[in-house]
Amino acid sequence: MTIDAPARSSRLRLLNLVWIALVAFVIDLEAILVAKIARCGVSGCSGAGFGVSPSPGVVVAAIIASGLLTAALLVFVPWHRNRWVRIVVAVLGAAASWAFVALQYAT
Numbered sequence: 001m002t003i004d005a006p007a008r009s010s011r012l013r014l015l016n017l018v019w020i021a022l023v024a025f026v027i028d029l030e031a032i033l034v035a036k037i038a039r040c041g042v043s044g045c046s047g048a049g050f051g052v053s054p055s056p057g058v059v060v061a062a063i064i065a066s067g068l069l070t071a072a073l074l075v076f077v078p079w080h081r082n083r084w085v086r087i088v089v090a091v092l093g094a095a096a097s098w099a100f101v102a103l104q105y106a107t
Contacts, residue, residue, distance in 0.1 A: 016079040024070040024093065028101050031066035035059045035105040063101045067094035 038058035074090035 013079050013081075016077050020073045020077055020079060024073055024097060027069050028066050028097055028104075031062040031101045032104045034062040035101065038062070039105070059105065063098055063105070066101050067098040070094055070097040 035058070071090040071094035074093045075086050078086075080086050080089075
């Protein structure tokens with residue numbers, strides 16, 4: 001019976017990492033949507049329809065929030081036994097999230 005426990009634990013850790021990645025991706029997509037709507041409005045940047053004055057504060061807040069939420073998920077959900085590994089990966093994940101949202105916002 002004790003032989004199955006490590007396999008079940010490692011499978012649970014892997015599942016935790018999978019759902020963290022999916023949730024972080026959805027959070028990043030929402031941040032991209034918020035940033036693009038804050039920049040161009042609902043009708044787009046073509047100038048047709050209702051315009052909106054650009055709000056860089058909302059864009060920066062969306063980018064920062066996406067990275068912080070990704071980092072929080074990676075730190076607080078036990079997908080790895082070692083806390084320092086989770087912290088290092090969380091910092092890298094936050095940087096990747098910020099880069100992803102900023103690059104998608106720029107296009």
